[in-house]
Amino acid sequence: MKSHWIVAAALSAGIALPASAQDKVKLINVVELSGAGATAGTNFKNGIDLAVAEINAKGGLLGKQIEIIHYDTQTNPGNTRAAVQRAIDEGTYAVLGPVFSGPIGASMQIAQRAEIAQIVGGEAAGLTKQGNPYLFRTSLSQAAAMPKIANYLKNTVKANSVAVVWVNNDFGKGGRDAIIPELEKAGIKVAADVSTEQGQADFSADAIKIKNANADAVFVYLNEEESARFLRAAKQQGVNKPMVGETTLLGAKVIELAGDAANGAKGHVGLSIDAPIPAFQEFGKKFQTKYNYASDHNGMKGYMGVYMIKWATEKQKKFDKKGLADTLRGATIKPSEEPGILMETTIEPNGDLDRVSFIAEVIDGKQVINATLPKIKP
Amino acid sequence: MTAPASRAAVQAAPARSPALGGFADGTLIALAIGAVILWFAPSGMGRYGTYVLSLWLVMAIAVMGLNLTLGYAGLKSLAQAAFMGIGAYITALLTTKTGISWYAAFAISGIVTFAVGLLLGFPALRVKAHYLAFVTLAFSTLVWLVMRNEQWLTGGVFGLSNIPRPSLFGFKLDGALAFHRFVVVVTFLLAVLLWWMIRSPWGRAFTALRENPIRAASLGIDTRTYTLLAFAIGSAYAGFAGALYAPLVEFIDPSPFSLSQSFFLLLMVVAGGAGYLLGPFIGALLGVVLPEWLRFAGSLYLIIFAAIVMLLLIACPQGMSGLIERGWAWITGRNKAGGSR
Numbered sequence: 001m002k003s004h005w006i007v008a009a010a011l012s013a014g015i016a017l018p019a020s021a022q023d024k025v026k027l028i029n030v031v032e033l034s035g036a037g038a039t040a041g042t043n044f045k046n047g048i049d050l051a052v053a054e055i056n057a058k059g060g061l062l063g064k065q066i067e068i069i070h071y072d073t074q075t076n077p078g079n080t081r082a083a084v085q086r087a088i089d090e091g092t093y094a095v096l097g098p099v100f101s102g103p104i105g106a107s108m109q110i111a112q113r114a115e116i117a118q119i120v121g122g123e124a125a126g127l128t129k130q131g132n133p134y135l136f137r138t139s140l141s142q143a144a145a146m147p148k149i150a151n152y153l154k155n156t157v158k159a160n161s162v163a164v165v166w167v168n169n170d171f172g173k174g175g176r177d178a179i180i181p182e183l184e185k186a187g188i189k190v191a192a193d194v195s196t197e198q199g200q201a202d203f204s205a206d207a208i209k210i211k212n213a214n215a216d217a218v219f220v221y222l223n224e225e226e227s228a229r230f231l232r233a234a235k236q237q238g239v240n241k242p243m244v245g246e247t248t249l250l251g252a253k254v255i256e257l258a259g260d261a262a263n264g265a266k267g268h269v270g271l272s273i274d275a276p277i278p279a280f281q282e283f284g285k286k287f288q289t290k291y292n293y294a295s296d297h298n299g300m301k302g303y304m305g306v307y308m309i310k311w312a313t314e315k316q317k318k319f320d321k322k323g324l325a326d327t328l329r330g331a332t333i334k335p336s337e338e339p340g341i342l343m344e345t346t347i348e349p350n351g352d353l354d355r356v357s358f359i360a361e362v363i364d365g366k367q368v369i370n371a372t373l374p375k376i377k378p
Numbered sequence: 379m380t381a382p383a384s385r386a387a388v389q390a391a392p393a394r395s396p397a398l399g400g401f402a403d404g405t406l407i408a409l410a411i412g413a414v415i416l417w418f419a420p421s422g423m424g425r426y427g428t429y430v431l432s433l434w435l436v437m438a439i440a441v442m443g444l445n446l447t448l449g450y451a452g453l454k455s456l457a458q459a460a461f462m463g464i465g466a467y468i469t470a471l472l473t474t475k476t477g478i479s480w481y482a483a484f485a486i487s488g489i490v491t492f493a494v495g496l497l498l499g500f501p502a503l504r505v506k507a508h509y510l511a512f513v514t515l516a517f518s519t520l521v522w523l524v525m526r527n528e529q530w531l532t533g534g535v536f537g538l539s540n541i542p543r544p545s546l547f548g549f550k551l552d553g554a555l556a557f558h559r560f561v562v563v564v565t566f567l568l569a570v571l572l573w574w575m576i577r578s579p580w581g582r583a584f585t586a587l588r589e590n591p592i593r594a595a596s597l598g599i600d601t602r603t604y605t606l607l608a609f610a611i612g613s614a615y616a617g618f619a620g621a622l623y624a625p626l627v628e629f630i631d632p633s634p635f636s637l638s639q640s641f642f643l644l645l646m647v648v649a650g651g652a653g654y655l656l657g658p659f660i661g662a663l664l665g666v667v668l669p670e671w672l673r674f675a676g677s678l679y680l681i682i683f684a685a686i687v688m689l690l691l692i693a694c695p696q697g698m699s700g701l702i703e704r705g706w707a708w709i710t711g712r713n714k715a716g717g718s719r
Contacts, residue, residue, distance in 0.1 A: 034680055036633075071673060072680070077537070078433060078627050078634055082670060086426035105539050106629035126536060168526065170535040170631075 024067040025060075025319055027052070027309070028087035029302075030107070031097035031121075035075030036169070036198055039224060039253075040099045040298045044121050045070050046291050047302025048096055051340060053290075055306070061313055066306075073098050077106030088114045094309050094324055095119070099298060101127060101170040108135050117325035119305040121298055124174035128350045134325050135351045136308065138301035140270045142178040144352065145246050148373055149219070149268050150182035152359060157242050157266075159216035163192035165206060165230065166221040172196075175221040175246065183219075191215035200226055203233035211239045220245045220265075224296060228257030235261040242266060250360050250367050252294035259365070266361040266370075271297040271304075274367035275358050279335060279342045300342070307340030308333065308347075346375065405655050406573055412659070413566040417559055425554040429626075432558045434666045435565040436622045441646045441658035441665075442572055443615025448644070449652035450581065451608030452588035454507060457498065457514035458643045460521035461491045461613040463635025465620025467525060470538045470630055480544030484621040491617025495610035518637045525632040537631030541624045561622055568618060573655055575611070584608050588653070649687055651699025660698040664690075 029048050032041030052068045055061060071087065073080040080103035087095050088110060095111050098104055099121035108127070111118035112134045119136045120127070125143035127135060153159045162183055166176040176193070183190055192213035194206050207230070210218055218241055222230055227249050234243065245267040248254065252273065255262045269275065273284030273295055283303060287295040312327040313319065332346045346354040359371040416435070420428035444458045465487035472483040501513050525532045532538070543551050544560070551557045575581050583604045586594035595601050624630050642665060650661020664687065672679040694701040 033677065070676070072677075074680075076633055077629055077631055078623070081627050081629070082426060082430055082433065085429050086670075086673075089424035089426040102535065102537055102631045102633060105537055105631070106627055109540075109628060124536070130539075168535065173529075173535045 023064060025062075025064045025093050026067045026069065026091060027094060027096060027306070028090065028092035029068065029070045029096040030073055030080060030083040030087055031070060032075045032100055032103070033070065033072035035073075037073075037075040037098070037100040037103075040121070040296075041073075041075075041097070043296050043298035044097060044099050044302035046287070047295065047299035047304075048306050050287060050290055050299075051303045051306035051310075054340070055310055061310055062317070062319070064319075073103050075100060075103065077103050080104075080107045081110065083107075084110050084118075088116060092116070093313075093319055093321060096302070096305055097121065099301075101174065104135075108132050111135070115322045115325070117309075117321070117328060119308060121301045121305075124170050125178050126174065128348075128352045132351070133329060133349075136325075136328055136347060137351055137353050138305045138308070139247075139297060139353065140355060140357060141352050142175050142246075144354070144376060145268055145270060145357070146175070146178040146182045148357065149179060149244065149246055150186045150188065152268060153183070153188060153217055153219070153244060154186045156359070157217050157244060159188060159242075161189040161191040161213075161215040162217050162219050162244075163194065163210045163213045163215040163241075164190060164219045164221070165192075165194040165196060165210060167198055167200075167223055167226055168195045169198045169223075171223065172198075172221050179219060179221070189215075196222065196226065196230070198223065198226070201229065203230040204237060206230065207233040207237040207239055210234065211237055215241060217242045217244050220249045222248065224248050224251050224253040225257065227251070227254045228262070231258040231261040231265060247271070247297050250362060251296040252367070253296050255362055255365055255367065256294070262362045263364065264362065267359070268373075269297075269358045269360045269367070269369075270355070271300040272358065272360065272367060272369075273300070274360070274369065276369050276372070277343055279339065283342060304341055304345070307338055307342075308345075311338040311341060314338075344375075346377070406570070408656060409566060409569050409573065413562055416562045420555055420558055428554045428558045430667060430670050432554075432561045432626055434662050435561050436619050436626055437643075437646065437666050438659045438662035439565055439568055439622065440616045440619035440643055441650065441662050442569065443612040443619070444643050444647050445612075445650075445652060445654075445658045445661075446572065446575075446584070446615070447609055447612030448647050449654070449657065450576065450584040450588060451605060451612075453605065453609055453612075454511045454644075455514045455609070455612070456511050456637065456640045456644065457518045457521070458612070458616050459635045459637070459639035460518040461495065461616035462620040462623065462639075462643075463521055463525055463630075463632070464491050464494065465617030466624040466630050466635065467532055467538070467620070468617075469621040470541045470624040471531070473542050473625070474538060474540065480542070480621075480625065484618065487617040487621040488614045491620075492610045492614040495613025496606055498613075499606045499609035514640075515637065518640050522632055522636050525635065533631070535631060537629055538624075539629045541628045541630065543625040543628070557626065561626070564618075564622060568615065569655075572615075576655060580604070580607070585653075645687065647697075649690060649697050651697030651701075651703075654697070654699035654703075657697060657699040664698070 031044050052066045056065050071083040073083055084107035095118040101122040101124035104120050104122045112132045117134055121138055123142050125141050166172040194209050196206055220243055243265040247270050249265050249267055250269050273280055311333050312324050316323045316327045328347050330349050333341045334344050354375045357373050358369045360367050360369045440462050447453045447455050468487045469483040472478040498517055543557050551560050583599045591601055646661030646665040649664045651657035669683050672682050675682050
């Protein structure tokens with residue numbers, strides 16, 4: 001039976017780390033490539049790969065080629081923690097990812113202890129409230145986006161009551177917990193509060209619940225595939241109230257999957273390849289050419305995350321891991337200095353972002369931007 | 379290729395019980411040597427390697443419990459991850475919110491999961507095989523829903539963070555290596571306890587239940603009590619594993635305790651070799667360490683992992699332990715399995 005332990009020792013030895021090349025700078029992306037977060041994670045990964053390929057083609061970062069490695073988290077906190085630890089042990093310059101807030105929560109202390117910047121795709125409001133100075137977002141947090149939505153529902157949609165449908169994971173629950181107080185503050189009645197499951201296939205019952213609530217508008221906060229299924233079910237059940245969402249509802253993937261049912265959906269968009277910014281549209285074309293499908297906001301997050309690292313590295317003129325985080329904290333990155341950032345981005349001291357965002361609507365299967373909302377602190 | 383394998387599978391079951399006595403001391407020595415190796419193994423491995431080794435051992439504890447339930451008592455449970463979740467949440471809540479020491483939380487986790495195991499095990503007396511699987515499946519879903527929906531208590535989908543690690547005689551075990559060694563000691567103690575239990579009349583009664591419950595009953599074994607005990611002890615081991623998992627990851631949310639994880643634990647028992655005392659360690663090694671080790675294969679790693687597991691189970695339905703036992707018998711020329719029929 002000792003042979004058990006010989007096998008064990010042999011496999012354990014396999015964990016030992018490979019040597020890294022000297023003329024390259026290593027960046028490790030720890031992201032959801034399987035499990036519940038695979039769609040979001042794969043977009044994030046592709047955005048990163050696109051940015052890294054561009055930077056390497058132009059001579060790299062301070063003359064060094066970027067070596068990008070992706071580690072799958074299986075959307076599981078324990079595995080995420082292992083992968084982030086591995087990334088740090090292997091000497092990554094910064095940690096990219098993950099995208100889902102639960103796995104971020106499980107791994108952020110490790111990057112903090114190692115004093116390495118972790119650039120994540122998570123939107124849950126709580127992440128940046130824990131006083132971790134090494135955590136940086138790549139998108140607006142829900143705490144920043146939801147007041148804009150409540151405002152829009154009240155002043156533009158002129159809704160007095162709203163039905164809220166959300167996906168019961170950290171993303172959806174976080175959004176739901178952020179929007180409800182904002183709606184109450186704006187004097188809007190919450191007519192229905194409908195929880196749905198991640199990966200849910202049939203939304204007929206939810207659509208009927210929403211229809212019976214007879215609210216002036218519906219706030220939809222689901223992942224991309226589920227948003228599309230919900231829109232189709234709502235159309236079938238004859239829900240004819242305005243569908244208002246935040247980022248995911250108006251995403252390219254949703255429009256593709258929902259077809260006609262997506263028409264008329266409107267809401268707030270943080271990052272969209274259809275935004276009236278030439279750099280966004282150009283990114284969208286590059287992404288489409290390389291991967292043969294349209295990027296959603298997660299693809300843009302990954303792309304911008306790499307350029308945040310590039311900007312800060314060129315600013316500090318060296319590969320100092322701690323310095324990278326120090327440089328990013330409180331910085332404002334302008335497209336004139338770093339075109340890859342796509343739009344002016346201010347990084348708050350707690351890791352939140354401040355950017356302009358958009359109000360959009362789906363018309364004839366195309367996302368059309370109606371208005372541009374300014375930064376919170378212009 | 380399949381024909382001799384399946385024949386061996388049929389023969390291995392009766393052959394195992396007599397072999398157990400001969401192997402038992404060897405098993406204890408293997409456990410002790412393994413503990414010593416694992417105590418020193420992380421040097422030069424970095425925090426990542428250390429963490430993966432600790433995760434392996436923690437999962438091995440949960441698999442040990444399921445091995446008792448499935449491998450020895452023959453009960454197909456799909457609730458092991460749910461029991462692990464109960465232990466993890468109890469430990470996390472007690473240590474973060476009430477400041478109770480980890481040791482007390484560890485004990486409470488074991489006692490509560492044992493008690494819940496007794497309660498859930500009661501239907502196990504009435505239903506068997508796939509019916510029992512459905513009862514435990516329903517329980518597993520129920521526990522997961524409570525963990526996710528009762529946000530006031532469990533933190534819901536946001537989970538519980540900053541779970542403290544225990545200290546020992548005033549020594550802080552916050553570091554990766556210190557905590558790993560602590561996990562090694564706890565795992566060793568729990569494995570020895572199980573080793574002792576399997577060798578005791580209890581263990582023989584459990585095996586008798588699996589092999590032929592009617593015969594066991596006719597020999598005077600109280601099948602009702604022993605079935606319940608096997609299930610409850612197996613559940614308590616999951617509770618102990620959960621109590622170590624929470625401070626190891628320092629964060630828990632419902633996802634590692636979902637139904638799919640129960641299936642994964644079941645896979646570890648079968649792949650490691652159900653009914654072998656060292657099987658859980660090999661099974662957890664396959665389930666936890668092998669995917670990490672295969673990461674060099676990039677995006678293909680989960681496909682390769684699944685293929686390896688399928689090939690293993692086709693080639694050897696008795697799992698890795700069965701394969702090793704057959705190999706050992708072949709090397710030493712003591713292939714009793716062939717002669718016993």
